[in-house]
Amino acid sequence: MTVTGRGTGTERSTTLTDDYRKREESITISSQPAGVDETHELLTLNIGPHHPATHGVLRLIATLEGEVVRDIKPIIGYVHTGIEKTAEDKAYWKAIPVVERMDYLAYYFNAMAFCGAVETLLGLEVPPRAQYLRVIHLELNRIMSHLVWLGTSALDLGAISMFWYCFRERETVLDLFEMSSGQRMHTRYIQVGGVFEDIPRGFEEKLRQFLRLMPTRADQYADLLEKNQIVIERLRGTGIVDRETLLSLGVTGPLLRAAGDPWDLRKAHPYSSYDHFNFKVPVGTVGDNYDRFRVRHAEFYESVKIIEQALDGLPEGPYITTDRKVALPPRHELATSMEALIHHFKLVTEGFRVPPGEAYYPIEGPRGEYGCFVRADGSAKPARVHMRDPSFVNLQALAPMVRDGYIADLIATLAMLDPILGGIDR
Numbered sequence: 001m002t003v004t005g006r007g008t009g010t011e012r013s014t015t016l017t018d019d020y021r022k023r024e025e026s027i028t029i030s031s032q033p034a035g036v037d038e039t040h041e042l043l044t045l046n047i048g049p050h051h052p053a054t055h056g057v058l059r060l061i062a063t064l065e066g067e068v069v070r071d072i073k074p075i076i077g078y079v080h081t082g083i084e085k086t087a088e089d090k091a092y093w094k095a096i097p098v099v100e101r102m103d104y105l106a107y108y109f110n111a112m113a114f115c116g117a118v119e120t121l122l123g124l125e126v127p128p129r130a131q132y133l134r135v136i137h138l139e140l141n142r143i144m145s146h147l148v149w150l151g152t153s154a155l156d157l158g159a160i161s162m163f164w165y166c167f168r169e170r171e172t173v174l175d176l177f178e179m180s181s182g183q184r185m186h187t188r189y190i191q192v193g194g195v196f197e198d199i200p201r202g203f204e205e206k207l208r209q210f211l212r213l214m215p216t217r218a219d220q221y222a223d224l225l226e227k228n229q230i231v232i233e234r235l236r237g238t239g240i241v242d243r244e245t246l247l248s249l250g251v252t253g254p255l256l257r258a259a260g261d262p263w264d265l266r267k268a269h270p271y272s273s274y275d276h277f278n279f280k281v282p283v284g285t286v287g288d289n290y291d292r293f294r295v296r297h298a299e300f301y302e303s304v305k306i307i308e309q310a311l312d313g314l315p316e317g318p319y320i321t322t323d324r325k326v327a328l329p330p331r332h333e334l335a336t337s338m339e340a341l342i343h344h345f346k347l348v349t350e351g352f353r354v355p356p357g358e359a360y361y362p363i364e365g366p367r368g369e370y371g372c373f374v375r376a377d378g379s380a381k382p383a384r385v386h387m388r389d390p391s392f393v394n395l396q397a398l399a400p401m402v403r404d405g406y407i408a409d410l411i412a413t414l415a416m417l418d419p420i421l422g423g424i425d426r
Helices: 011-026 083-087 107-122 128-156 160-181 203-226 229-235 243-249 254-258 289-312 338-349 390-402 407-417 421-425
Strands: 043-047 059-065 068-075 357-365 368-376 384-388
Touching: 059 407, 068 390, 068 407, 083 384, 107 128, 107 357, 107 368, 107 384, 128 160, 128 203, 128 289, 128 357, 128 407, 160 203, 203 229, 203 289, 229 289, 229 407, 243 254, 243 390, 254 289, 254 368, 289 407, 368 390, 384 390, 390 407, 390 421
Parallel strands: none
Antiparallel strands: 043 059, 059 068, 357 368, 368 384
16 A cells, blocks of 8 residues: 655755755855855744643754754653663563553553563463454554544644544543553553453454444544645645655654655564554655655554454454463462462562563554563563663654754644654653
8 A cells, every 4th residue: 555645845945955055155154054044143942842842841952044944953851750770670570561651652562562572581472362462452552642643743733623533533442441451541451471351341342333433534534634725735745854864864663654665563573463464554655744644544544454353363262371470370260279379479579580681572663663672680670671762763853854944844744753752751
């Protein structure tokens, strides 16, 4: 499936570039950014750290020449929480609620990356039913994250109605999370060896209702935005960055796919039975803000397809590993089995031990590659935990996206970047 930009819209940026190149040839530049007329006054503008258009506690120091951005410097660290170091002071199974709170819109993905790394070190085989249940919740989380992105980004473009429509569907997803885990956010549903609990009665019926509804709602989003001339003018031909530049910066996810690279870890290196499902990877052609919008929008439909296939083929069997040295025994066994009671006590008080070694587990999240590196020293606590958060890496691409563009395009480009500061700062 290919998402194509409908016109490059580069005439304005090309004219500006040619104009400033002529100026460079006719004057001498000293201690000024390249392409800046030294006879013009530069303005330093602080955007944030507390500003709705920064999508979090992000500070941008913008150097402007009139309305044109000549340089941009992101300042981060305002919500640094030391989550990685905190996880190293907790037992493996107790670290899951901590790592979930990094990217607070992708908590299933944070947990999946961490648990996947620990399972690799343990050599643990996850039951097929648990793998399918993970896929269902991961794709629901992807839809939820994209809904928040679309609603808040539309606000930046002046389309306030989209915010309410997207959050209407988001509430349905959170209701499903509450049904399966008891929590709407930071669910701790994904565990080492499987998932917290099997899906409850009524979950499948409500989920299928949502799957029937979501594609029609995604159609409505497209009708509202793609037929709005203001939105199109704000997105087409702005923030263009080529595939090679993005690859050199380590950018992944929808930003890279919008530039024409179909890299998706669900296809390239399948995990949790993703190779069992038939779905397409949307890609763009121009690499502008419009393609970034279209790629994420197309992922709504693909996630729905994956969830439907997972529901239709959901295997029977356990939802978590039967290795009682890793997973808590069923609650009903505690009253009749001394062995189950001992295992429960030891796991809750001490946790399980992981053989010495190192593992890195990458997955495809809503913003790109989430990866978790875990080093084990043989104890019940990880010696080192480090997350590769895509928002942190992707933020590097903001400067080439907005440089020599208008300040108004900077706001739209930051919205299409979809940064989450909890993941950036950690």
